[in-house]
Amino acid sequence: MKLRIEKAIYGGSGLAHQTEGKDAGKAIFVPFTLPGELVEAQRSEEKSSFGEAKLLNIIEPSANRIEQRCTHFGECGGCHYQHADYAAQIEMKHEILRETLERAGLTDPLQIQTHTNKPWHYRNRIRLRAAKFEGNLRVGYLRRASAEFLPIQMCPISAPLLFKAAEALLQLAQQDPNASRWMQAATEIELFTKADQTKLQITLFVSEEPAKGFIDLCTKLQQLIPQLVGAGTAILSTEAGRGRKVQKIKQGTSWGTEGLNYTAANESYWVSRGGFFQVNRFLIDELVNLVTSNRSGTLAWDLFAGVGLFSRALTKTFKQVVAVEAAADDLTRTFKGEGRRAIAATTLDFLRAAVVQRERPDLIVLDPPRAGVGLEVCSLLARLKTKHIVHVSCDPVTLGRDLKAMVDSGYRLAELHMIDLFPQTFHLETVAILQQ
Ligand SMILES: C[S@@+](CC[C@H](N)C(=O)[O-])C[C@H]1O[C@@H](n2cnc3c(N)ncnc32)[C@H](O)[C@@H]1O
Numbered sequence: 480m481k482l483r484i485e486k487a488i489y490g491g492s493g494l495a496h497q498t499e500g501k502d503a504g505k506a507i508f509v510p511f512t513l514p515g516e517l518v519e520a521q522r523s524e525e526k527s528s529f530g531e532a533k534l535l536n537i538i539e540p541s542a543n544r545i546e547q548r549c550t551h552f553g554e555c556g557g558c559h560y561q562h563a564d565y566a567a568q569i570e571m572k573h574e575i576l577r578e579t580l581e582r583a584g585l586t587d588p589l590q591i592q593t594h595t596n597k598p599w600h601y602r603n604r605i606r607l608r609a610a611k612f613e614g615n616l617r618v619g620y621l622r623r624a625s626a627e628f629l630p631i632q633m634c635p636i637s638a639p640l641l642f643k644a645a646e647a648l649l650q651l652a653q654q655d656p657n658a659s660r661w662m663q664a665a666t667e668i669e670l671f672t673k674a675d676q677t678k679l680q681i682t683l684f685v686s687e688e689p690a691k692g693f694i695d696l697c698t699k700l701q702q703l704i705p706q707l708v709g710a711g712t713a714i715l716s717t718e719a720g721r722g723r724k725v726q727k728i729k730q731g732t733s734w735g736t737e738g739l740n741y742t743a744a745n746e747s748y749w750v751s752r753g754g755f756f757q758v759n760r761f762l763i764d765e766l767v768n769l770v771t772s773n774r775s776g777t778l779a780w781d782l783f784a785g786v787g788l789f790s791r792a793l794t795k796t797f798k799q800v801v802a803v804e805a806a807a808d809d810l811t812r813t814f815k816g817e818g819r820r821a822i823a824a825t826t827l828d829f830l831r832a833a834v835v836q837r838e839r840p841d842l843i844v845l846d847p848p849r850a851g852v853g854l855e856v857c858s859l860l861a862r863l864k865t866k867h868i869v870h871v872s873c874d875p876v877t878l879g880r881d882l883k884a885m886v887d888s889g890y891r892l893a894e895l896h897m898i899d900l901f902p903q904t905f906h907l908e909t910v911a912i913l914q915q
Pocket of ligand 1 (some may be wrong): 755756757782783784785786787788789803804805806824825826827846847848
């Protein structure tokens with residue numbers, strides 16, 4: 480069928496409406512298309528309220544359409560926008576953000592300010608799968624919309640050192656029986672580098688460790704990749720939880736240092752292997768700047784603090800900074816000293832206790848995972864009556880829900896920033912600044 484693409488939607492597809500047949504008028508999602516294009520597509524998935532279609536041919540291409548850079552684009556589940564020039568990617572994300580917030584009920588038009596940097600080789604961390612493919616050990620990702628292994632030869636959104644190190648591991652596995660045993664045991668490999676690619680950490684995910692030889696594997700790999708400073712295994716197991724299987728991860732053998740000192744925004748952060756850190760090595764300084772600059776006072780709370788990326792910057796202009804984090808091992812070890820308090824707790828537990836105490840912050844920073852902060856946190860925030868809130872979000876849908884609750888409780892949305900931490904993909908990061 481022929482479809483005219485009307486706009487880009489969250490998730491990477493273009494939206495069109497069917498014009499022919501019994502389903503005329505039905506919304507159809509077509510991946511790898513651009514607004515304005517006329518395409519030939521074939522219906523694939525059926526959902527009651529919309530259909531999905533596979534792109535067969537582009538009849539009228541958009542002026543923003545470009546050649547993909549990666550051989551695996553289209554097959555690989557990682558990227559969605561390599562067919563769009565970078566300015567068009569930003570335009571699509573803007574529109575998606577604006578519409579999503581409007582749909583959540585935030586109708587006051589606000590200009591979205593954009594922050595970008597280099598759109599390739601930006602990732603400081605990748606997690607590859609490892610498996611045999613046509614008799615050879617390969618690394619790869621999952622095929623788009625499937626759980627099937629896709630072997631890859633390149634990943635141009637990642638820092639070059641990461642894929643080079645993965646290739647070195649494969650090379651070792653071909654030459655050395657010990658390395659081969661370890662690579663065959665690994666189901667996934669996580670690689671994490673400093674922004675300047677001078678240091679590298681590797682984690683091998685295994686369900687069972689080979690009896691010995693990990694140190695030998697690491698020292699040989701270090702001869703090929705001198706930036707390697709540490710490596711370890713993470714042992715995966717599944718346990719029966721309440722009616723479903725729960726995946727558990729246990730640290731196994733370790734070699735070298737157990738993390739990296741990551742330099743960003745003129746600070747050095749200790750990030751343990753597997754710990755959270757922002758992935759775009761070119762935009763971390765700007766993100767910190769957006770969240771923390773021009774703000775000062777007596778007390779700031781950094782909720783969902785990670786290793787203290789924003790907390791550290793806030794100590795320069797606030798007398799006291801309280802950092803709250805659920806997975807707080809690195810934070811409690813490193814965020815210490817006068818005017819610094821690290822708390823290992825969920826944001827909800829922290830706020831439930833905080834509302835009945837007298838301490839009131841001048842600023843609250845929120846940077847939750849995809850699920851957002853949630854409505855109970857929003858109602859506790861309303862009781863605190865903090866003047867300034869900076870809300871960082873990687874999911875516009877949950878952001879819309881949470882912002883609407885905050886606006887309804889008396890906050891004004893003062894600024895909206897889109898910082899493109901994930902070029903070539905549909906993912907977008909927002910910084911919303913709220914005031915009372
Ligand atoms: C998007 S990251 C942000 C981390 C940090 N602000 C940064 O930029 O590096 C979200 C963080 O929230 C933590 N987290 C997840 N659920 C949480 C909860 N319910 N309460 C507190 N922290 C939580 C995660 O461990 C993770 O470190």
